[in-house]
Amino acid sequence: MDQTALFTMSYGVYVLGTKLENKLNACIINTGMQVTSIPEQISITVAKTNLTHDMVKASGQFSLTTLSEVSALENVKRFGMQSGRDVNKFEGIDYKVDVLGNPYIEDGAVAVLTGKVTQTVDVGTHTIFIASVIDAKDFKENKPMTYAAYRELKAQSMPPTTKNEKIYECTVCHYEYNGEIPFEELPDDYVCPICKQPKSVFKLK
Numbered sequence: 193m194d195q196t197a198l199f200t201m202s203y204g205v206y207v208l209g210t211k212l213e214n215k216l217n218a219c220i221i222n223t224g225m226q227v228t229s230i231p232e233q234i235s236i237t238v239a240k241t242n243l244t245h246d247m248v249k250a251s252g253q254f255s256l257t258t259l260s261e262v263s264a265l266e267n268v269k270r271f272g273m274q275s276g277r278d279v280n281k282f283e284g285i286d287y288k289v290d291v292l293g294n295p296y297i298e299d300g301a302v303a304v305l306t307g308k309v310t311q312t313v314d315v316g317t318h319t320i321f322i323a324s325v326i327d328a329k330d331f332k333e334n335k336p337m338t339y340a341a342y343r344e345l346k347a348q349s350m351p352p353t354t355k356n357e358k359i360y361e362c363t364v365c366h367y368e369y370n371g372e373i374p375f376e377e378l379p380d381d382y383v384c385p386i387c388k389q390p391k392s393v394f395k396l397k
Contacts, residue, residue: 220272
């Protein structure tokens with residue numbers, strides 16, 4: 193199966209924020225969509241390896257910020273390429289909280305929705321959260337970033353590689369491995385440093 197065919201499907205790029213007790217956290221997701229318009233319901237799909245997943249599951253609430261097409265890659269790095277288990281992702285930046293206290297950013301954002309979880313669906317490595325929209329703000333600036341645009345932006349930010357260098361890409365989060373140890377020689381228990389998926393999901397670019 194050619195997994196790159198899945199890359200042709202339309203996705204957005206979102207910051208999923210939540211609050212559990214006194215802790216704030218957020219992560220990047222690409223699967224958010226409207227389910228019904230009456231009543232207003234949305235769904236999000238979140239990897240179980242993310243701390244944000246566990247916090248949303250426990251709190252039953254979240255903010256979903258749609259990033260704009262001109263949003264800095266720094267937003268994706270901050271919220272998607274480090275773990276809230278290790279750092280406070282909101283330290284040193286301007287952020288606001290929604291009506292439920294969930295954190296969100298306005299810089300580089302198009303809109304933000306506040307969701308109250310009504311159903312969960314276990315799909316193996318991920319959980320689908322279905323939520324009622326209880327508040328929403330449209331910042332009316334720029335256009336939403338698509339996942340295809342994000343991949344292009346990320347590619348432009350990568351350092352140039354030599355002609356014969358082999359680059360292996362994670363087919364789940366698109367992290368690119370180009371370390372000093374050849375990918376083929378990495379141990380079988382190697383996992384993607386971003387999404388924690390096994391070595392088997394990597395493909396040669």
